[in-house]
Amino acid sequence: GLIFLFKKNDTLRLKKGAMKEGIGACAALIAVEVVILLAHASELASALASDVGRVLIALMYSGMVGITEEGLFRGLITDMSLDISGTDTHKKAFLGILFPAILFGYLHLVNALSPDISLTIAAVQACGAICAGLIFGAAYFRSRRSIWPCVIVHTLVDFAGFVSGGMLAGATDTEAIANLSVGSLIMVPIYLLVFIYVFRKE
Numbered sequence: 681g682l683i684f685l686f687k688k689n690d691t692l693r694l695k696k697g698a699m700k701e702g703i704g705a706c707a708a709l710i711a712v713e714v715v716i717l718l719a720h721a722s723e724l725a726s727a728l729a730s731d732v733g734r735v736l737i738a739l740m741y742s743g744m745v746g747i748t749e750e751g752l753f754r755g756l757i758t759d760m761s762l763d764i765s766g767t768d769t770h771k772k773a774f775l776g777i778l779f780p781a782i783l784f785g786y787l788h789l790v791n792a793l794s795p796d797i798s799l800t801i802a803a804v805q806a807c808g809a810i811c812a813g814l815i816f817g818a819a820y821f822r823s824r825r826s827i828w829p830c831v832i833v834h835t836l837v838d839f840a841g842f843v844s845g846g847m848l849a850g851a852t853d854t855e856a857i858a859n860l861s862v863g864s865l866i867m868v869p870i871y872l873l874v875f876i877y878v879f880r881k882e
Contacts, residue, residue: 683755691755695824702829705822708874709815709833712867713840720843727848734850738842739835741853746835753784753813754820755827762821770881777817777879785810796858804864805857811871812837818879 683689703710717724727735758780765776788809792802816830823829842848845856 683751686756686760688756688759691759691825691827692751693826694828695826698823698826699829702819702823702826703832705819705878706815706829706833706874708877709871710836712870712874713836716840716844720848723848724843734848738847739839742838742842743831743835745838746831749784750816750820750827750830750834753780754816754830757783758817758820759825762825767821770879773821774879777814777821781810781813781817784813784816791854791857794854794858796854798858800862801858801860804860804862807865808867808871811868811875814875815871815878818875822878 683691724735758777761780762773762776766772767776785806785808788806789799789802791797791805792799812834816834819833820827820830842853842856845851845859847853847856851859
């Protein structure tokens with residue numbers, strides 16, 4: 681609704697080559713998430729064999745989060761931010777991507793309001809979300825401002841996170857987030873390296 685209210689519905693169009701450009705730009709991030717899923721392959725296989733519905737629910741939930749967060753943060757906020765900063769230089773485009781990524785991460789701190797999630801774990805998630813937001817923003821920019829490549833990759837990232845957090849074994853989404861540890865900060869430098877690759881000038 682906000683996308684149409686602010687007349688940003690062009691971000692919902694799948695422009696020619698946008699999917700190839702956006703997904704291709706995120707190849708390194710996709711590889712990281714596939715490695716995470718492979719590390720939990722036995723849990724995934726067990727869930728597929730015993731309760732395929734649970735896997736489908738986790739996928740649907742991940743997809744809904746991907747659509748809503750990408751629609752809001754890339755299709756609306758990043759788009760407006762890029763309009764303000766301009767995109768005629770790489771530096772201006774970076775500034776247009778940076779603010780929405782920080783906001784995206786910061787808003788994940790709201791998870792600390794849950795009695796099951798500590799402020800420390802919410803902060804760990806927020807740090808990862810800032811870096812993921814940079815990647816999604818860069819992919820959005822490279823895909824000529826189409827949200828759909830970002831939706832697909834975001835869905836994969838969330839699904840891998842839910843699988844590694846135990847959602848297929850019966851954990852709720854809140855419990856899956858609470859199962860994060862400070863060791864999850866290892867993803868921050870990995871995500872930053874992926875961002876540098878995705879946002880390269882070539």
